[in-house]
Amino acid sequence: MYQAWRRTHLLQASYIIADDATREREFGNLRSIKDNYPKYVISMTPLLTKNDDDGITHLHLRKFLTEGL
Numbered sequence: 001m002y003q004a005w006r007r008t009h010l011l012q013a014s015y016i017i018a019d020d021a022t023r024e025r026e027f028g029n030l031r032s033i034k035d036n037y038p039k040y041v042i043s044m045t046p047l048l049t050k051n052d053d054d055g056i057t058h059l060h061l062r063k064f065l066t067e068g069l
Contacts, residue, residue, distance in 0.1 A: 014043040
């Protein structure tokens with residue numbers, strides 16, 4: 001859990017999401033949390049542009065570190 005400007009965000013970190021099993025492991029645990037907090041998966045997956053999967057935002061680590069959420 002990360003709090004910025006008194007807002008709560010749920011973060012999951014992964015090195016590289018290379019296959020469907022890894023994707024399900026990293027996104028599935030956030031999908032199971034039934035709340036309205038913004039959810040993010042942060043990884044070093046190559047050639048990743050910001051995308052959304054069931055309301056969970058997937059960000060590249062470099063973008064997260066330079067631009068934030």
